[in-house]
Amino acid sequence: MNTVRWPHFIILTAGLCTALFLVIFFSGGPATTSAATAIDPNRASFGICFGPERVTCVVDGDTIWFEGRKIRIADINTPEISSPGCAAEERLGQQAKMRLQALLNQGGFSLQSIDRDQDQYGRDLRIITRDGRSLGETLVAEGLAERWQGTRRNWC
Template sequence: MNTIRWPSFIAITAALCAALFLAIFLSGGPRSTTAAVGIDPNRASFGICFGSDRYTCVVDGDTIWFEGRKIRVADINTPEISSPGCASERQLGQKAKMRLQALLNQGAFSLEPIDRDQDQYGRDLRIITRDGKSLGETLVAEGLAERWQGTRRNWC
């Protein structure tokens, strides 16, 4: 019966380990565990809010409900749809709402706090990000929102 002697076993094991470490080194190193887990912890299927039963849905272009919490997107302002100043503001507001819903449903996201937790209406103030980029900034770039300046503007 052939038996492997300890010196041979150690030499083979060392060679295999060296080959494994070389392969890991040449491939760019070990993969981050955060990539597997995801750096953005939240994921949900967002509908459009209707009626009083609101848990995870989009109210308008800058307000959502997520897991029973009402959240104001803190870094943007979008046109009003509940009490718009004109028909074009309502149209643009509807587009912003639908686009925010689509963005939220595209994958995991984070809710980043700002310098204060809530606004005067009791909504949590958060910046919604994916891979460190603001979804609100996407709406701004697409002409569906403006950066929050501290006051609402007239969209008409």
């Protein structure tokens, strides 16, 4: 009958624990990357854009700055706030802007390219998604945006 003697068992266990510790320590620690981080790698704290210096902020319901790049959300159109046609359009546009800011600040997101990289104003055209779902579609479902039809509509 083979029995493990206690001193050998303690030495073997201590050696295995030490080896495991060294592997974790020298590899930078246990893995902390979740599936959501891998799927939606972008994360930032978005404010509202003010003034000429814009890095990461929300301009309106369908335009943001992210890490110094101006991005037009490609799958939606929201009411104008810079030159609205009426007070109702401006109110709805402000609601869309604030809701977009809240959505972006809720967690990681992805920027998906479309068939064109930029629009005529030099803005990057992207669809913003979280967990594979368009944040623009969330605004559409909440009545704060419409799906992009190729032209802007009158919100008044």
